[in-house]
Amino acid sequence: MTSNNSTYDEEQQRVNHVIKTIDEKAEKIIDRSTSIKESVIELRKNFWEDVTVNIDEPDDVIETQASIKQQAELLTQKEQSHGKLDDELKTLKRLRESPYFGRIDFREDTEQAPEPIYIGIASLMDGNDQDFLIYDWRAPISSLYYDYSPGEAQYETMEETINGEITLKRQFIIRQGLIKGMFDTGVTIGDRLLQEVLGNNASTKMKSIVATIQKEQNRIIRNKGNQYLVVQGAAGSGKTSAALQRIAYLMYAHRDILGPDNIVLLSPNPLFSSYIANVLPELGETNVRQTTFLDYLENQIRHPFTIESPFEQMEYVMTEKQDNAIRMQNIDCKSDLTFMRLIDAFIDHLNKQDIQFRNITFRGEVLISKEQIRDYFYSLDETITIPNKLELVAKWLLQEIREKQRNELDKDWVLEKTELLDKEDYQDAFHQSQEQAKHETNETVHEESILRKEVVKRVFAPIKKKIKAHQFVHAAATYQQLFTNWTPDDPPVNWEAIRTYTAGHLAENFLPWEDAAAYLYFQYRLLGTPLDRSVRYLVVDEAQDYAAFQFALIKHIFPNARMTLLGDINQAIYSYMADENPLVSTGPGEASYEKITLTKSYRSTRQIAEFTIPFAPGSERIEPFNREGNKPLLILENKEHLAETLATETNRLYENGSETIGIICKTQEESNQVANLLKDKIAFTQIDESTGNFSKGLLILPVYLAKGIEMDAVIIPDASTDSYNDETDRTLFYTACTRAMHELVMVSAGDPAPFISEAPQETYREEQR
Numbered sequence: 001m002t003s004n005n006s007t008y009d010e011e012q013q014r015v016n017h018v019i020k021t022i023d024e025k026a027e028k029i030i031d032r033s034t035s036i037k038e039s040v041i042e043l044r045k046n047f048w049e050d051v052t053v054n055i056d057e058p059d060d061v062i063e064t065q066a067s068i069k070q071q072a073e074l075l076t077q078k079e080q081s082h083g084k085l086d087d088e089l090k091t092l093k094r095l096r097e098s099p100y101f102g103r104i105d106f107r108e109d110t111e112q113a114p115e116p117i118y119i120g121i122a123s124l125m126d127g128n129d130q131d132f133l134i135y136d137w138r139a140p141i142s143s144l145y146y147d148y149s150p151g152e153a154q155y156e157t158m159e160e161t162i163n164g165e166i167t168l169k170r171q172f173i174i175r176q177g178l179i180k181g182m183f184d185t186g187v188t189i190g191d192r193l194l195q196e197v198l199g200n201n202a203s204t205k206m207k208s209i210v211a212t213i214q215k216e217q218n219r220i221i222r223n224k225g226n227q228y229l230v231v232q233g234a235a236g237s238g239k240t241s242a243a244l245q246r247i248a249y250l251m252y253a254h255r256d257i258l259g260p261d262n263i264v265l266l267s268p269n270p271l272f273s274s275y276i277a278n279v280l281p282e283l284g285e286t287n288v289r290q291t292t293f294l295d296y297l298e299n300q301i302r303h304p305f306t307i308e309s310p311f312e313q314m315e316y317v318m319t320e321k322q323d324n325a326i327r328m329q330n331i332d333c334k335s336d337l338t339f340m341r342l343i344d345a346f347i348d349h350l351n352k353q354d355i356q357f358r359n360i361t362f363r364g365e366v367l368i369s370k371e372q373i374r375d376y377f378y379s380l381d382e383t384i385t386i387p388n389k390l391e392l393v394a395k396w397l398l399q400e401i402r403e404k405q406r407n408e409l410d411k412d413w414v415l416e417k418t419e420l421l422d423k424e425d426y427q428d429a430f431h432q433s434q435e436q437a438k439h440e441t442n443e444t445v446h447e448e449s450i451l452r453k454e455v456v457k458r459v460f461a462p463i464k465k466k467i468k469a470h471q472f473v474h475a476a477a478t479y480q481q482l483f484t485n486w487t488p489d490d491p492p493v494n495w496e497a498i499r500t501y502t503a504g505h506l507a508e509n510f511l512p513w514e515d516a517a518a519y520l521y522f523q524y525r526l527l528g529t530p531l532d533r534s535v536r537y538l539v540v541d542e543a544q545d546y547a548a549f550q551f552a553l554i555k556h557i558f559p560n561a562r563m564t565l566l567g568d569i570n571q572a573i574y575s576y577m578a579d580e581n582p583l584v585s586t587g588p589g590e591a592s593y594e595k596i597t598l599t600k601s602y603r604s605t606r607q608i609a610e611f612t613i614p615f616a617p618g619s620e621r622i623e624p625f626n627r628e629g630n631k632p633l634l635i636l637e638n639k640e641h642l643a644e645t646l647a648t649e650t651n652r653l654y655e656n657g658s659e660t661i662g663i664i665c666k667t668q669e670e671s672n673q674v675a676n677l678l679k680d681k682i683a684f685t686q687i688d689e690s691t692g693n694f695s696k697g698l699l700i701l702p703v704y705l706a707k708g709i710e711m712d713a714v715i716i717p718d719a720s721t722d723s724y725n726d727e728t729d730r731t732l733f734y735t736a737c738t739r740a741m742h743e744l745v746m747v748s749a750g751d752p753a754p755f756i757s758e759a760p761q762e763t764y765r766e767e768q769r
């Protein structure tokens with residue numbers, strides 16, 4: 001404890017006072033909430049009694065509707081206020097456990113005395129609602145806490161910049177209302193508190209970092225104004241953490257206009273999604289829309305395709321040796337923006353010819369042939385875009401269909417089908433004929449004709465629905481044309497091989513991962529893009545694994561969204577990702593672009609960081625955080641002993657305090673082999689791409705699924721040149737090593753991977769077994 005006992009007592013008394021206020025507020029809320037709840041129950045019970053129901057005359061019907069609406073609105077209002085009080089109560093509960101984590105005493109230049117500002121996860125006013133007992137960490141004034149040490153400081157409000165001086169900066173660890181730790185900080189915020197936090201064991205759910213946000217992370221969290229914010233950050237530098245606190249910040253700063261539906265977080269896999277799922281709720285915010293790019297593509301791409309997942313692609317490239325050359329050429333070609341331009345050129349061509357249409361059939365007969373549709377389409381003005389022309393075609397088709405529908409009315413099959421209608425349909429038809437008979441004196445409308453109309457309407461409904469969805473266009477067959485029946489002016493390298501390769505997959509209705517984004521772009525250009533304008537912010541994590549083409553598609557889909565892209569080029573899956581990735585290139589060319597680089601790595605101990613930094617793939621500076629641990633261990637041994645070694649090492653790590661241990665393999669195939677070796681020796685959980693959760697203990701998983709997550713200890717079961725040798729393996733090996741927080745063990749039967757020898761000998765221990 002840095003401060004003396006009387007300071008401690010004063011602070012504890014303040015905590016007690018705050019907790020008392022919290023309790024009083026909570027009590028009031030509970031009272032209000034109970035009374036609202038009772039009135040909601042009452043309202044629900046008496047709903048129909050309080051509504052005047054009278055449907056005799058048209059005026060009465062209108063009055064009845066208005067009365068029901070009014071009653072329903074009242075109910076919704078009450079339920080909403082109840083929900084709001086419930087949220088307030090939850091926040092108070094969280095504050096009661098730990099009211100705040102920081103204090104700064106700030107003297108504005110225009111004032112004589114400093115004012116203490118206490119900072120916590122939410123704001124709290126005193127009993128009279130006059131002064132802040134706690135400021136929300138996202139309030140403008142709270143940025144002082146993250147950005148400055150004691151001394152001159154300033155912060156921005158909506159209107160102006162406030163200058164002044166910080167005379168004290170204090171951090172607290174408060175648990176269940178008791179101050180467990182209290183540090184006055186000097187030059188950098190939170191080294192003590194950060195040390196404490198980082199020294200803890202890995203958690204299977206990511207935690208919020210609001211108490212110890214670092215200055216450079218704060219720049220990301222509170223960044224405003226730029227359409228594109230790009231964050232290149234070393235492994236473990238807090239990119240994901242910053243991204244999540246940024247989302248919480250945005251929801252606070254723009255709470256009038258931004259809800260959880262207006263923000264989308266693109267994450268790498270379901271395991272990662274569940275890993276980060278607690279952070280926003282911990283901060284009192286609802287989780288935002290979250291999806292993986294694969295899920296998005298699967299939802300959008302029309303039947304009939306099976307889409308390969310990025311992990312299957314990865315597994316294929318790393319394990320399949322036969323047609324790897326063409327596969328890599330295909331990946332190169334489809335990842336590049338020139339392929340997007342090629343699709344654009346093909347679309348221009350389709351505006352003149354070659355779109356494939358489908359017949360519109362009914363009861364086994366062609367109602368409107370694909371040739372008729374094609375002729376109609378190509379008779380339309382060339383200057384109209386394809387999606388707009390398809391709209392016109394759909395309109396025309398619907399007219400034609402209505403005509404056909406009328407022609408069917410008198411046919412025998414219709415009468416047969418009327419017999420299958422429900423009793424209600426007959427009653428409706430009867431009422432309708434009665435009604436119409438009242439108004440139409442000359443002609444009596446027969447029930448039968450009403451029933452016939454109903455039958456035909458129902459039978460034609462699915463056809464109309466398909467027309468409205470433009471299913472008369474055969475998008476997949478049209479795309480085939482690109483590879484079988486069309487020659488681009490400026491074909492990409494290896495085009496002949498690539499077109500044969502792609503046509504083969506398309507014929508089997510299979511889209512390799514690198515083709516999926518290309519196909520969706522084509523589908524959008526052909527049929528129209530369903531622009532999602534509700535998305536105001538898009539946050540893309542692990543952005544290094546998106547190809548330039550995929551980024552361009554994302555921009556195409558969310559043209560109005562502000563984007564935060566976070567990633568580490570050192571962890572890119574393939575080197576091709578690096579070339580045009582916005583993380584390294586000068587930016588997407590837009591004026592409103594800012595890049596922030598995070599160099600400090602918080603996850604791993606200094607020893608692990610000092611070992612991994614020398615073989616990090618890129619040239620970016622990486623600084624280790626000063627937290628002590630054991631040097632990484634390289635075990636050289638005989639392959640026959642692998643199972644034994646892995647089990648012994650796991651037990652040793654458990655004994656030393658590790659709770660989550662990951663055996664990180666290069667591929668799923670290797671992961672299966674290791675699982676097989678260990679199955680009778682030690683308990684473990686094997687993780688594959690469908691795993692949505694993990695718990696503490698021993699995990700076996702391929703490296704590409706370990707992205708973004710962390711463990712107390714990592715064991716690399718085959719760190720030999722057999723597994724990691726080429727330059728392309730460097731990022732994988734680096735990613736695997738940097739998942740470790742406290743301990744790293746590498747096992748090698750045979751020569752160790754060349755990267756290890758790039759680390760100075762003194763940064764790791766070597767044992768021959």
Ligand SMILES: Nc1ncnc2c1ncn2[C@@H]1O[C@H](COP(=O)(O)OP(=O)(O)OP(=O)(O)O)[C@@H](O)[C@H]1O
Nearest residue numbers: 209212213214235236237238239240241602603708
């Ligand atoms: N300011 C901070 N205060 C406390 N902990 C932090 C801070 N910044 C990062 N950490 C911790 O460091 C670890 C790594 O953070 P995070 O996963 O956000 O990094 P990352 O840059 O996304 O890593 P990677 O690139 O390896 O996925 C986490 O345990 C996180 O809680």
